[in-house]
Amino acid sequence: MTQIAIAGAGIAGLAAAIHLTRLGIQVAVFEHVSDPTPVGAGLLLQPSGQAMLAELGLLDTIQAKASRVDSLEGYSGNWKALNLHYQRVNPEWYGLGIHRASLHHTLWQCAIELGVPIHLGQGVSAFEQDEQGVCFTVNDVRLPLHRVDNHRADALIIANGTRSHLRDQLPIPQSHRPYPWGAFWAVLDKDDWPYPHILMQRYRGAQVMLGVLPSGINPRTGKQCYSLFWSLPKSAFGEYKTQGIQGLIQRIAPIWPEVAQWLSDARDTQIAIAEYADVRLQSYHHQRVLVMGDAAHAMSPQLGQGANMALIDASVLAKLWSINAANSEAVLETFAQFSQRRRRQIAYYQMASKFMTPLYQSNYPIAWLRDIGTSIGNRIPPVYRQYLLTLCGAKQGIFDLNARIDDL
Numbered sequence: 590m591t592q593i594a595i596a597g598a599g600i601a602g603l604a605a606a607i608h609l610t611r612l613g614i615q616v617a618v619f620e621h622v623s624d625p626t627p628v629g630a631g632l633l634l635q636p637s638g639q640a641m642l643a644e645l646g647l648l649d650t651i652q653a654k655a656s657r658v659d660s661l662e663g664y665s666g667n668w669k670a671l672n673l674h675y676q677r678v679n680p681e682w683y684g685l686g687i688h689r690a691s692l693h694h695t696l697w698q699c700a701i702e703l704g705v706p707i708h709l710g711q712g713v714s715a716f717e718q719d720e721q722g723v724c725f726t727v728n729d730v731r732l733p734l735h736r737v738d739n740h741r742a743d744a745l746i747i748a749n750g751t752r753s754h755l756r757d758q759l760p761i762p763q764s765h766r767p768y769p770w771g772a773f774w775a776v777l778d779k780d781d782w783p784y785p786h787i788l789m790q791r792y793r794g795a796q797v798m799l800g801v802l803p804s805g806i807n808p809r810t811g812k813q814c815y816s817l818f819w820s821l822p823k824s825a826f827g828e829y830k831t832q833g834i835q836g837l838i839q840r841i842a843p844i845w846p847e848v849a850q851w852l853s854d855a856r857d858t859q860i861a862i863a864e865y866a867d868v869r870l871q872s873y874h875h876q877r878v879l880v881m882g883d884a885a886h887a888m889s890p891q892l893g894q895g896a897n898m899a900l901i902d903a904s905v906l907a908k909l910w911s912i913n914a915a916n917s918e919a920v921l922e923t924f925a926q927f928s929q930r931r932r933r934q935i936a937y938y939q940m941a942s943k944f945m946t947p948l949y950q951s952n953y954p955i956a957w958l959r960d961i962g963t964s965i966g967n968r969i970p971p972v973y974r975q976y977l978l979t980l981c982g983a984k985q986g987i988f989d990l991n992a993r994i995d996d997l
């Protein structure tokens with residue numbers, strides 16, 4: 590039986606583990622963190638990601654923990670600069686706002702029920718491959734002196750996120766470029782927020798962006814929650830940290846007084862920092878090692894695609910494996926086809942998120958371009974449709990005008 594090791598029990602690693610186990614592959618997952626506590630903020634699951642969850646048989650469970658998001662709306666002062674309604678491209682489509690921990694927990698539970706061994710506190714630190722398989726080194730961070738063990742498998746999947754150091758060990762041309770901007774975020778409970786089905790944003794130029802994403806049930810409190818994102822340059826992180834939550838409230842008050850009040854009323858609010866980077870790889874595999882999820886193609890969260898792309902990676906991997914399973918070179922064939930099959934869509938979304946990010950997060954005086962672009966787009970139905978297909982995660986390239994999720 591083929592044995593595949595996966596480094597990283599995040600969204601990509603767990604989804605791949607579930608698919609591959611169901612295909613009869615013996616999978617072992619190694620996770621660097623010893624305690625998978627509910628971390629992270631809200632994510633927007635697009636129709637593409639939802640289709641992948643349906644393939645995993647987990648969409649109903651996710652829906653029960655998520656908030657339905659019908660539209661994305663953003664205001665520059667009184668000017669409606671963003672106005673995207675899912676149902677205008679397909680009456681059955683919508684987004685799902687969900688706490689990352691809820692998505693992670695659902696995948697985790699499913700993997701455990703399938704009997705996938707998940708080795709916690711065991712980070713993969715290095716690997717070497719030969720013609721028959723991959724040898725890799727695992728650091729057990731739970732033991733004194735971090736005991737190091739060597740393991741062997743037929744293949745290794747690197748799914749250990751944006752900052753992967755395993756990716757660097759592959760002889761593949763690659764780049765990792767951190768964005769100069771990031772965000773402060775907090776998860777807040779509320780049962781009477783006036784926009785329970787809208788991802789609402791407010792802007793001042795490209796320098797200021799405040800967003801509130803309905804994020805379903807808070808896994809810590811069991812209440813309806815929202816994720817609040819406040820964009821800021823990395824150079825300001827230190828100043829914000831020193832000023833603490835009061836400093837943040839003062840800055841938010843002139844932009845959105847209701848949110849400032851909400852933050853003031855909330856108790857024990859944890860403010861966290863999100864940083865992001867653009868990761869590009871010329872190929873997603875080298876022989877028996879495959880890279881997927883953020884480790885392969887991290888991008889700015891401006892388009893809300895990262896987790897969706899991780900789920901698509903896992904689904905494509907499984908589909909290709911089931912075609913090649915009978916082949917004695919199934920690993921090599923599947924990984925090579927994965928690289929080819931995923932390239933186009935990933936390149937499109939990397940290009941789109943790289944283009945869009947400075948329009949929402951930069952010191953350049955270019956927000957007018959964003960506002961004019963979106964309002965023209967809103968008035969021209971074919972352009973509006975392409976915006977929406979992009980948001981929904983369905984497009985595979987700029988000229989894929991009739992994008993279909995079934996083709997992913």
Ligand SMILES: Cc1cc2nc3c(=O)[nH]c(=O)nc-3n(C[C@H](O)[C@H](O)[C@H](O)COP(=O)(O)OP(=O)(O)OC[C@H]3O[C@@H](n4cnc5c(N)ncnc54)[C@H](O)[C@@H]3O)c2cc1C
Binds near residue numbers: 751884890
């Ligand atoms: C502010 C923000 C907002 C976002 N919003 C959205 C959104 O709206 N929609 C969306 O789809 N996406 C969004 N994303 C992106 C999304 O969170 C990621 O794309 C997604 O979590 C990637 O999953 P992954 O499994 O590739 O990586 P991760 O979730 O980062 O998982 C990697 C795992 O690998 C483990 N690990 C690390 N090193 C090792 C090692 N050496 N050995 C073993 N394990 C290791 C880590 O502990 C972790 O568990 C957002 C991201 C940010 C920062």
